[in-house]
Amino acid sequence: MSKEIGITTKKAADLSEWYTQVVTKAELADYGAVKGFIILRPYGYSIWERIQQHLDRRLKETGHSNAYFPLLVPESYLKKEATHFEGFTPEVFWVTQSGENVLSERLAVRPTSETIVNDAYSKWVRSWRDLPILINLWNSVLRSEITATRPFIRTSEFLWQEGHTVHATKEDTDKEVMLILEFYRQIIEDEMAIPVLLGYKSEKEKFRGALYTTTLEAIMPDGKAIQMGTSHNLGQNFSKPFEIKYLGKDEQVHYAWTASWGVSWRLISAMIMLHGDDKGLVIPPQIAPIQVVLVPIYFKAEQSEAITEKARTIAETLKKEGVAVHADFRDQYTPGWKFNEWEMKGVPLRLEIGPRDVQNQQSVLVRRDNSQKSVVKDNDLVKEVKKCLSEIQSNLFAKAKTSLEAAITTVTSYEEFKKALEGRGGFIRACWCGSTACEETIQNDTGATIRTLPLKDEELFSKCVGCDRAATKVAYFARSY
Amino acid sequence: MSKEIGITTKKAADLSEWYTQVVTKAELADYGAVKGFIILRPYGYSIWERIQQHLDRRLKETGHSNAYFPLLVPESYLKKEATHFEGFTPEVFWVTQSGENVLSERLAVRPTSETIVNDAYSKWVRSWRDLPILINLWNSVLRSEITATRPFIRTSEFLWQEGHTVHATKEDTDKEVMLILEFYRQIIEDEMAIPVLLGYKSEKEKFRGALYTTTLEAIMPDGKAIQMGTSHNLGQNFSKPFEIKYLGKDEQVHYAWTASWGVSWRLISAMIMLHGDDKGLVIPPQIAPIQVVLVPIYFKAEQSEAITEKARTIAETLKKEGVAVHADFRDQYTPGWKFNEWEMKGVPLRLEIGPRDVQNQQSVLVRRDNSQKSVVKDNDLVKEVKKCLSEIQSNLFAKAKTSLEAAITTVTSYEEFKKALEGRGGFIRACWCGSTACEETIQNDTGATIRTLPLKDEELFSKCVGCDRAATKVAYFARSY
Numbered sequence: 001m002s003k004e005i006g007i008t009t010k011k012a013a014d015l016s017e018w019y020t021q022v023v024t025k026a027e028l029a030d031y032g033a034v035k036g037f038i039i040l041r042p043y044g045y046s047i048w049e050r051i052q053q054h055l056d057r058r059l060k061e062t063g064h065s066n067a068y069f070p071l072l073v074p075e076s077y078l079k080k081e082a083t084h085f086e087g088f089t090p091e092v093f094w095v096t097q098s099g100e101n102v103l104s105e106r107l108a109v110r111p112t113s114e115t116i117v118n119d120a121y122s123k124w125v126r127s128w129r130d131l132p133i134l135i136n137l138w139n140s141v142l143r144s145e146i147t148a149t150r151p152f153i154r155t156s157e158f159l160w161q162e163g164h165t166v167h168a169t170k171e172d173t174d175k176e177v178m179l180i181l182e183f184y185r186q187i188i189e190d191e192m193a194i195p196v197l198l199g200y201k202s203e204k205e206k207f208r209g210a211l212y213t214t215t216l217e218a219i220m221p222d223g224k225a226i227q228m229g230t231s232h233n234l235g236q237n238f239s240k241p242f243e244i245k246y247l248g249k250d251e252q253v254h255y256a257w258t259a260s261w262g263v264s265w266r267l268i269s270a271m272i273m274l275h276g277d278d279k280g281l282v283i284p285p286q287i288a289p290i291q292v293v294l295v296p297i298y299f300k301a302e303q304s305e306a307i308t309e310k311a312r313t314i315a316e317t318l319k320k321e322g323v324a325v326h327a328d329f330r331d332q333y334t335p336g337w338k339f340n341e342w343e344m345k346g347v348p349l350r351l352e353i354g355p356r357d358v359q360n361q362q363s364v365l366v367r368r369d370n371s372q373k374s375v376v377k378d379n380d381l382v383k384e385v386k387k388c389l390s391e392i393q394s395n396l397f398a399k400a401k402t403s404l405e406a407a408i409t410t411v412t413s414y415e416e417f418k419k420a421l422e423g424r425g426g427f428i429r430a431c432w433c434g435s436t437a438c439e440e441t442i443q444n445d446t447g448a449t450i451r452t453l454p455l456k457d458e459e460l461f462s463k464c465v466g467c468d469r470a471a472t473k474v475a476y477f478a479r480s481y
Numbered sequence: 482m483s484k485e486i487g488i489t490t491k492k493a494a495d496l497s498e499w500y501t502q503v504v505t506k507a508e509l510a511d512y513g514a515v516k517g518f519i520i521l522r523p524y525g526y527s528i529w530e531r532i533q534q535h536l537d538r539r540l541k542e543t544g545h546s547n548a549y550f551p552l553l554v555p556e557s558y559l560k561k562e563a564t565h566f567e568g569f570t571p572e573v574f575w576v577t578q579s580g581e582n583v584l585s586e587r588l589a590v591r592p593t594s595e596t597i598v599n600d601a602y603s604k605w606v607r608s609w610r611d612l613p614i615l616i617n618l619w620n621s622v623l624r625s626e627i628t629a630t631r632p633f634i635r636t637s638e639f640l641w642q643e644g645h646t647v648h649a650t651k652e653d654t655d656k657e658v659m660l661i662l663e664f665y666r667q668i669i670e671d672e673m674a675i676p677v678l679l680g681y682k683s684e685k686e687k688f689r690g691a692l693y694t695t696t697l698e699a700i701m702p703d704g705k706a707i708q709m710g711t712s713h714n715l716g717q718n719f720s721k722p723f724e725i726k727y728l729g730k731d732e733q734v735h736y737a738w739t740a741s742w743g744v745s746w747r748l749i750s751a752m753i754m755l756h757g758d759d760k761g762l763v764i765p766p767q768i769a770p771i772q773v774v775l776v777p778i779y780f781k782a783e784q785s786e787a788i789t790e791k792a793r794t795i796a797e798t799l800k801k802e803g804v805a806v807h808a809d810f811r812d813q814y815t816p817g818w819k820f821n822e823w824e825m826k827g828v829p830l831r832l833e834i835g836p837r838d839v840q841n842q843q844s845v846l847v848r849r850d851n852s853q854k855s856v857v858k859d860n861d862l863v864k865e866v867k868k869c870l871s872e873i874q875s876n877l878f879a880k881a882k883t884s885l886e887a888a889i890t891t892v893t894s895y896e897e898f899k900k901a902l903e904g905r906g907g908f909i910r911a912c913w914c915g916s917t918a919c920e921e922t923i924q925n926d927t928g929a930t931i932r933t934l935p936l937k938d939e940e941l942f943s944k945c946v947g948c949d950r951a952a953t954k955v956a957y958f959a960r961s962y
């Protein structure tokens with residue numbers, strides 16, 4: 001692989017440049033024709049498909065269904081929930097013409113679907129028998145980004161899922177919000193090996209129109225936090241303007257409660273930054289589209305047949321055992337070139353088969369996460385491959401978990417707060433008075449926001465870090481993506 | 482089920498009204514907030530997911546990958562292929578503002594992605610080593626429909642897949658076009674039980690910008706044809722303006738060849754019209770989200786436990802065997818109500834379990850397609866269910882195949898042509914001179930177009946049906962959706 005093709009920047013030297021190179025050179029994404037838009041290339045899309053599979057299975061097992069709602073939302077719908085409208089309007093792409101006709105009302109290209117979904121729900125919900133409604137949408141949303149494009153983090157269009165559910169009571173809605181939060185945790189921690197802090201958003205940071213928002217927050221190597229997903233209890237803030245009402249078992253008419261929740265392809269950005277290294281991507285096995293890449297090695301033409309046959313047999317065997325295996329039989333590239341390419345693409349395990357390996361009924365396994373090599377007998381191969389994949393998964397999570405824990409600094413004064421932030425960054429754990437004004441002052445001064453308030457209140461250990469008044473909550477601050 | 486909930490129009494009496502009722506009452510789709518747009522509800526979406534699974538598997542097995550391309554296309558891109566631009570412009574929804582800013586160039590909401598995809602391909606293709614590129618996109622496209630909305634047939638937004646491939650030679654491109662046509666045939670005939678005519682489009686009817694277009698055409702009960710899918714060889718018509726060039730093994734630079742192909746949720750409309758009856762939908766087992774619905778029947782509370790337990794056991798067993806089964810344990814509805822609802826929703830097989838069935842270790846199977854009832858012993862259940870599903874699938878296809886064959890009328894004169902068209906409609910098989918002018922005259926006079934020209938030329942049997950000049954081809958004409 002030529003230098004131009006490989007990653008030329010060290011991750012520790014320039015995370016941002018390294019990130020851009022990994023995304024484009026590993027062919028996850030490319031820049032689109034319009035500023036702010038990206039193309040999700042096949043390799044990137046196959047990672048997104050793995051995320052989809054993991055979440056879709058859990059959603060369907062718990063009674064959720066997928067559906068599709070129209071892309072265009074009338075301006076008047078967006079206006080029905082005032083806070084919501086205010087929040088999204090500056091970012092909306094507006095359709096104003098169809099063919100050469102000027103439309104009588106501007107149509108928003110979906111920035112999120114609460115309004116259009118709740119309008120339909122108001123028609124579908126009549127009685128307690130119709131509840132809950134548990135619908136998920138896999139689609140893309142558009143929100144104009146004026147700052148520099150960053151694939152998977154800051155783009156004017158992104159792929160995501162948005163769940164929209166209707167319930168009879170606040171309690172049912174709370175349960176849904178927490179069920180989804182737990183599913184997100186499973187996808188992010190157990191499948192993507194990214195440890196997160198779970199908690200609530202502050203009033204200032206919550207979703208525009210929500211009663212409350214729960215969140216999952218990860219920390220990146222540059223000390224900045226990244227929001228991985230959110231699950232909102234929307235209270236009756238949407239059911240009232242949209243008139244989602246049901247006749248209860250008590251024969252009375254009630255306003256329903258609604259929830260919404262989403263994760264986007266942003267998950268991929270955190271995976272890249274957290275696990276990647278100077279050679280490129282490192283993809284956790286549970287999310288890897290290719291878990292094992294098989295590279296045949298021969299130098300003389302007469303060796304090729306036996307090696308190819310062995311490679312095919314192994315690929316078949318692994319496939320039958322549910323391992324996502326790819327055998328790279330391309331003639332136009334050398335084994336060394338292939339090693340570099342698949343390392344850059346983050347495939348967790350490489351399996352090399354050379355002439356000696358045919359003779360000795362073995363092959364060579366190389367781990368992407370720590371470069372460990374081992375010679376494995378054919379009889380043990382399936383067992384060893386599975387063991388290795390499982391070890392890589394645990395290893396990546398354990399390393400990341402250690403980093404997360406090390407990235408939390410507990411402070412008791414504003415000086416310590418600023419020092420920690422200017423130093424290595426990360427999460428600053430501090431006591432807070434609960435006031436939005438105080439939160440804003442801290443943000444304006446330092447650029448840090450409250451990323452999350454723990455699900456269970458933690459014990460207070462100082463006055464408010466911002467204003468010295470009595471504290472009411474422990475909060476986790478950080479600068480963020 | 483009350484009359485209002487069930488289908489109130491006979492299919493034979495008013496196909497259009499019957500269709501609308503089936504779509505909305507079986508909860509496949511609902512009308513959206515903006516005229517021309519529909520909501521694909523969970524039950525409808527789950528049918529679309531089955532279609533996706535069937536096609537996605539075949540595409541992946543043959544080396545195709547999914548990807549995602551931006552929703553917005555600059556006007557200047559659309560203009561690069563002139564015929565293509567002309568064809569789509571009148572239908573395009575234009576984004577002209579983002580937030581309160583007026584954009585310097587109008588952006589089209591994707592009417593199809595050829596231009597934006599080929600622009601990217603021109604960057605990705607350098608050498609013969611990069612070919613073929615085999616990419617598929619699952620997305621939605623928008624084309625303004627000014628006539629009345631008809632769910633799945635005439636809507637301003639529709640879900641589809643669009644494949645875009647690049648090849649070194651015309652021969653490779655031809656092969657791809659035919660491979661995809663065969664996959665479409667398999668989905669439509671083998672999975673959806675809808676027999677089709679395969680063939681080429683005439684010059685007039687081909688895709689705007691294509692070298693040639695292949696198509697699959699089905700016939701509906703009202704004698705109108707419906708285009709089910711198309712697969713195009715785009716020649717070098719896009720590779721030239723977009724500069725998709727590669728260095729060949731011969732060390733020369735060549736323009737590449739491209740193909741594109743698509744099927745949409747329109748497939749669902751044909752399934753509804755072809756197989757449905759006065760009770761509602763009839764879904765072929767291979768495409769049914771629920772293949773077997775299990776309805777427990779008890780009249781006294783003390784019977785419920787044993788019946789519920791038996792139902793659960795059976796549901797588990799069938800699920801393990803790969804049967805898509807749903808057990809309807811809802812208390813608030815009577816068995817009779819449930820029978821009607823699931824019949825309207827077209828579930829292929831109903832399995833009833835009553836008190837006597839527990840005692841006799843049996844259950845009752847009822848087929849949706851012909852209402853046949855049979856008592857099946859528990860030991861034979863799995864085998865019988867699978868046999869029944871397979872028989873329903875064959876039966877639906879055989880019936881539809883007979884209808885298709887009966888719907889073809891061979892004519893040798895324009896009088897016969899018009900008589901057949903005014904009579905029962907269907908496909909009119911006739912000899913044609915090959916001139917677009919003649920084709921247009923026939924269309925203006927009768928409303929019928931050439932739906933397809935057979936893949937293999939059929940033997941000529943008269944002069945041109947339109948103009949009496951010498952014929953060059955046998956063509957299948959019809960009025961169409």
